[in-house]
Amino acid sequence: MERVSYHNTISDAISLIEASYTQFAFSRHYHLDFHIGLITHGEQKFNHNGKTNHVGHGQIVIMQPDELHDGKSTLEAGYQTRVFAIDPAWFQQLTDLQHPTHTLAFKQSIVSNTALFNHLKQTHCRLSTSHISQLEKDCLPFDGLYQLLEQFSTTKSISNYSLGVQSIHTLKEYLLEHLDQPVRLEQLSNLCHLSPTQFQRHFKNQMHITPYAWLYRLRLEQAMKLLQSGLSSTDVAYRVGFYDQAHFAKAFKQTYGVPPSQIIG
Known part of the structure; x- marks a missing residue:
């Protein structure tokens, strides 16, 4: 059975998705935001940049704005995911990137790093609850996502087709x-x-x-x-x-x- 929940955060630039998909399949599409997905159960298959990818429990999927991809479960039991949807401008500010001809990007679309996965999952869970202080809500996005940026981000020239x-x-x-x-x-x-x-x-x-x-x-x-x-x-x-x-x-x-x-x- 499909279950999808969307949550706002203290920042208008960041929203959260918590979902369980069994039969639902995403057709080819793109996003306006960065989507950082955590596969918390099962396995997903997606096509991206001419390549078919399989990701499972404990892996992180990074989908950048305007990049076409699809997605579906490879198992009858489906898969579960937690996703950060992040406005590109928020990432730019986080990295102090001010060069007008360059933008933030990630070096790879799939990350296998258990410590980082657990850190991001904990961040997502805490941001999804109302039982934390206002200051923690303000600080968590930076604390949670900075490790990802520090290890896997880069800059690239803006592709202005x-x-x-x-x-x-x-x-x-x-x-x-x-x-x-x-x-x-x-x-x-x-x-x-x-x-x-x-x-x-x-x-x-x-x-x-x-x-x-x-x-x-x-x-x-x-x-x-x-x-x-x-x-x-x-x-x-x-x-x-x-x-x-x-x-x-x-x-x-x-x-x-x-x-x-x-x-x-």
Whole structure:
């Protein structure tokens, strides 16, 4: 049976997921945030960067923003996971990285380190409870995640994939500002000074996903953030461009495994 719980923390930049998946499978998708996952039971299989990976109990999965991947259980009993979803800007501040052309990255997507796993698991558990002091809530994210950064992070040049006169970054910013409006292929291609055919070809070559699938996921990623901020499901649906509440609820559950009503801000 699928069980998924989402928790906010003292920081708007960090949210927590605790889940148990048996039949549910994630289709190819990406995140706006870093996702640091701890496999606490069972085994998961996921495809990422053209490679099939298997991760099991005691291993850490690091999924960076905008990287396509999927995921499902390899065992009938399923798998359980605890996940930190972290805004990239929070990581940048934690490392004092201020170079405008560089960003934080991780050297690998799978980490096998028992001591670090246990440390992160304890951090996740404590952040999920209300029975700790305010000061501990404030300090725990830094204390819990700094070891991961210190051992496995690096910096890299920002990959600013070009689409005509625009970039993926500027296109994302444009769409985030217009999620509540119908988006046409002609709009996007004109924005990039490309023909519709050129735009589709360049986009698929750069992002390995169609423009409409990319926008669909962007809407749902933003919907999750808005629900966690405390907005109602009805309000969120309209803000991200779903004009039918039932359609939004179905799409959200297919994507995250739970209906939007279960996300409590």
